[in-house]
Amino acid sequence: MSRPVKQNFIRPSHIEGFPVGPQFTAGHLADTNAGWRTFRPVVNHDTCIYCLRCYLVCPDGTIFKDNGKIAVDYDYCKGCGVCAHECPKNAIEMVKEQL
Amino acid sequence: MSSANTLTRITPKNITDQEFFYGHKACAGCGGSLAVRLALKVLGERTYAAFPAGCMAAVGFIYPQMAFTNNAIITTFPGVASMASGIAVGAKALGIQNFKTVAFAGDGGTADIGLQALSGMIDRGDDVLYICYDNEAYMNTGIQKSGLTPFGTQTTTTPAGKNIHGSKTQKKNLFEIIAAHDIPYAATASIGYPQDYIDKVQKAAQVKGPAFIHVYASCPTGWGTPTETSVEIAKEAVDCGLFFLAEYENGDYRLTRNPKQFASVADYLKKQGRFKHLSDADIASIEAHRDHKWERMRRMWNHQ
Amino acid sequence: MSKKREFISGDEAVAIGVKLSRPHVIAAYPITPQTITVERLSEMVERGELNAEYMHVESEHSAISAAMGASAVGARTFTASSSQGLLYMTEGLHYASGGRFPVVMMNANRSVALPWSIYGDQRDSLSLLDSGWIQVYVEDAQEALDMMIQAFRIAEHPDVLTPMMVNLDGFILTHTYEIVEIPEQSQVDAFLPPFQTPNKMCFNNPKNMGFSSQPNDNTEFKYQQNLAVLNAVKVLEQADTDFATMFGRKYNGMVDEYQSADAEVLLVTLGSVTGTVRDVVDEMRAEGHKVGVIKIRYMRPFPEEQLQSLTAKAKAIGVLEKDISFGYEGTVYTNVNSALAKVGNTVPKLNFVGGLGGRDISKADIRNMFLKLQRVAAGEAYKTVDFFNLNVETNE
Numbered sequence: 001m002s003r004p005v006k007q008n009f010i011r012p013s014h015i016e017g018f019p020v021g022p023q024f025t026a027g028h029l030a031d032t033n034a035g036w037r038t039f040r041p042v043v044n045h046d047t048c049i050y051c052l053r054c055y056l057v058c059p060d061g062t063i064f065k066d067n068g069k070i071a072v073d074y075d076y077c078k079g080c081g082v083c084a085h086e087c088p089k090n091a092i093e094m095v096k097e098q099l
Numbered sequence: 100m101s102s103a104n105t106l107t108r109i110t111p112k113n114i115t116d117q118e119f120f121y122g123h124k125a126c127a128g129c130g131g132s133l134a135v136r137l138a139l140k141v142l143g144e145r146t147y148a149a150f151p152a153g154c155m156a157a158v159g160f161i162y163p164q165m166a167f168t169n170n171a172i173i174t175t176f177p178g179v180a181s182m183a184s185g186i187a188v189g190a191k192a193l194g195i196q197n198f199k200t201v202a203f204a205g206d207g208g209t210a211d212i213g214l215q216a217l218s219g220m221i222d223r224g225d226d227v228l229y230i231c232y233d234n235e236a237y238m239n240t241g242i243q244k245s246g247l248t249p250f251g252t253q254t255t256t257t258p259a260g261k262n263i264h265g266s267k268t269q270k271k272n273l274f275e276i277i278a279a280h281d282i283p284y285a286a287t288a289s290i291g292y293p294q295d296y297i298d299k300v301q302k303a304a305q306v307k308g309p310a311f312i313h314v315y316a317s318c319p320t321g322w323g324t325p326t327e328t329s330v331e332i333a334k335e336a337v338d339c340g341l342f343f344l345a346e347y348e349n350g351d352y353r354l355t356r357n358p359k360q361f362a363s364v365a366d367y368l369k370k371q372g373r374f375k376h377l378s379d380a381d382i383a384s385i386e387a388h389r390d391h392k393w394e395r396m397r398r399m400w401n402h403q
Numbered sequence: 404m405s406k407k408r409e410f411i412s413g414d415e416a417v418a419i420g421v422k423l424s425r426p427h428v429i430a431a432y433p434i435t436p437q438t439i440t441v442e443r444l445s446e447m448v449e450r451g452e453l454n455a456e457y458m459h460v461e462s463e464h465s466a467i468s469a470a471m472g473a474s475a476v477g478a479r480t481f482t483a484s485s486s487q488g489l490l491y492m493t494e495g496l497h498y499a500s501g502g503r504f505p506v507v508m509m510n511a512n513r514s515v516a517l518p519w520s521i522y523g524d525q526r527d528s529l530s531l532l533d534s535g536w537i538q539v540y541v542e543d544a545q546e547a548l549d550m551m552i553q554a555f556r557i558a559e560h561p562d563v564l565t566p567m568m569v570n571l572d573g574f575i576l577t578h579t580y581e582i583v584e585i586p587e588q589s590q591v592d593a594f595l596p597p598f599q600t601p602n603k604m605c606f607n608n609p610k611n612m613g614f615s616s617q618p619n620d621n622t623e624f625k626y627q628q629n630l631a632v633l634n635a636v637k638v639l640e641q642a643d644t645d646f647a648t649m650f651g652r653k654y655n656g657m658v659d660e661y662q663s664a665d666a667e668v669l670l671v672t673l674g675s676v677t678g679t680v681r682d683v684v685d686e687m688r689a690e691g692h693k694v695g696v697i698k699i700r701y702m703r704p705f706p707e708e709q710l711q712s713l714t715a716k717a718k719a720i721g722v723l724e725k726d727i728s729f730g731y732e733g734t735v736y737t738n739v740n741s742a743l744a745k746v747g748n749t750v751p752k753l754n755f756v757g758g759l760g761g762r763d764i765s766k767a768d769i770r771n772m773f774l775k776l777q778r779v780a781a782g783e784a785y786k787t788v789d790f791f792n793l794n795v796e797t798n799e
Contacts, residue, residue: 018624020602021501021503021628022501022615024162025609028164029164053111060123062121065116080319081327082128162617178465178468182475185428185458185474189478189480190478193476193478195476198606215461219459219460223459
């Protein structure tokens with residue numbers, strides 16, 4: 001897996017279940033960031049030229065290559081809009097999230 | 100460094116799909132997190148990464164949310180370079196092979212409180228790549244002035260008022276302070292020029308010994324810029340000449356980008372809340388400082 | 404097998420103890436009176452006797468920081484400091500204990516500025532009792548050497564994983580020469596297993612270390628840290644026993660005593676002054692005085708129960724320490740008094756404060772303390788804190 005996914009974390013109920021000191025499994029995600037987003041990037045695959053500019057500049061690394069197409073991990077995209085702003089073909093639209 | 104020339108250039112097409120900094124709680128559009136993300140993708144999974152107390156530490160390691168998929172550690176604020184040194188030396192002493200140690204620190208963690216430890220790390224020749232992501236203030240604590248805050252910047256400790264127009268001092272000349280150690284490799288970069296940054300990280304990673312990259316990294320929260328312009332504004336800083344792209348290698352300085360003509364400083368500044376207050380005279384003085392610096396760099400340094 | 408003996412200083416004994424413990428990384432910054440230790444270690448590395456990386460750090464802050472970095476990848480690490488240097492490390496001391504990095508440190512006990520003084524007292528390490536380190540205080544060069552070896556075993560024990568500070572009095576121990584028995588490397592190797600911990604950054608099982616905790620979890624980590632230091636009690640006692648079996652020297656764990664069983668008055672001591680007190684005990688015993696001494700070896704963990712039982716029969720107790728917490732009393736006294744108060748020991752307890760900034764504590768001083776304790780036991784009024792060897796008149 002190239003990106004970590006949310007784990008089902010159960011807080012230890014006994015002190016012996018705690019990590020020994022502040023160290024824990026790398027890449028262990030107990031939470032998503034989706035709730036931060038007010039706009040979501042939506043890729044128009046007809047206009048996308050797969051230049052990978054959006055993949056390159058995403059501060060959260062949530063844009064990924066999916067069998068030759070650009071895809072977005074909406075669990076962790078914060079909706080900053082850098083991808084859409086940097087897209088040379090305006091192939092990404094920032095669409096308001098429906099609450 | 101000759102081996103760097105024979106490496107396959109890392110580009111968005113061939114860079115690893117693996118993400119090493121993921122699910123973190125940095126602000127949307129954080130330039131620092133992009134600098135960390137790209138560097139780790141270049142360096143790969145056999146990397147120890149050290150972060151002092153600061154934004155990346157605060158957003159990346161909140162138990163039980165661990166945002167680094169590689170080995171990573173928070174260090175004391177002044178101690179990132181020395182702890183990274185200890186990691187590199189300790190791993191070597193244990194006979195561990197084929198790994199890289201990288202330290203990431205902000206402008207305050209590098210040019211102010213961490214400078215002494217960084218100087219020691221370079222002096223010892225420890226095999227550590229140190230990357231300073233410069234967002235020009237102490238952002239994690241709420242946008243206070245650092246040694247790399249430019250003249251005229253409004254921060255929470257350099258308020259812009261009638262009497263004082265923000266920061267009264269210029270940025271420390273960090274790149275040349277580091278180069279003056281005769282470090283094997285140092286470079287400046289900007290997340291506005293991400294391929295150039297990747298190239299420099301790739302080159303620095305080949306150095307067996309200390310290497311340093313000063314990467315300009317926007318902070319929409321601290322700068323008062325829209326989140327979507329984070330990469331663009333970091334590019335404009337370079338295009339208007341307030342930040343420069345350069346390398347120091349084998350004792351020589353080289354401008355890796357030498358704009359024929361600078362874009363407008365005023366346009367760059369006026370897009371940002373932190374500079375909104377600046378007068379025409381302030382801007383003229385910032386331009387004069389830029390011109391003086393560039394005159395010297397062009398005279399003294401190699402360039403095209 | 405004939406035993407190898409050398410005429411060496413306390414600093415040199417520390418260096419030999421460290422060498423025998425086979426550390427991977429040494430990171431230290433020079434400060435008087437610790438310097439000879441780091442010079443000798445550097446020479447051992449140069450000669451190839453010690454296969455360790457010696458890091459020339461630019462400060463004590465970086466010394467502890469580098470040591471923690473090396474420890475975080477599983478390396479055995481040593482640092483050494485004193486006084487101002489130890490205080491400059493303070494942030495890292497708390498960091499190392501909280502991070503559970505079992506770094507071992509030698510601290511040459513020295514006065515803390517201002518005024519400047521390179522000479523000994525114990526205000527440097529005692530001011531850091533709350534930093535989470537195990538603290539042991541040694542009495543002579545042999546114990547200094549032996550405790551370096553024990554310190555790695557105690558600190559690195561899986562139930563402990565806590566850094567440990569071995570304290571020896573500046574100049575009185577660091578620079579005084581004694582005949583010291585040098586343990587065999589093979590025996591040290593048998594006593595001290597290699598450092599192994601799952602709590603490290605490695606590439607098979609990557610870790611994120613030194614993380615932040617929310618209020619919901621922070622107390623649990625601190626509870627666990629407290630437990631680790633308490634766990635050290637059993638571990639250090641076992642180390643003491645095993646060390647005695649292998650090397651023939653026993654230090655009696657957290658406290659040692661001399662002639663305390665039937666003593667009417669007792670002095671409680673810390674560090675090298677104990678030797679002088681023993682001499683005075685012998686002299687006064689010969690004259691018929693029932694006096695005795697209890698030597699605290701470990702300040703953390705603290706020998707609460709041992710002190711409670713060893714002092715149970717005394718009619719007056721004095722705590723002799725090279726320390727004062729300004730505006731109150733000496734820290735050793737505070738700790739001892741707290742332990743005794745818990746068992747309702749209400750006999751007079753005096754705090755003899757002296758030996759500051761390298762001032763000699765003489766046999767006459769100690770005799771006067773015992774005599775004063777006898778008078779107090781007989782009902783004489785007293786003040787708790789007694790700056791016993793002031794060179795001037797005061798308004799008290």
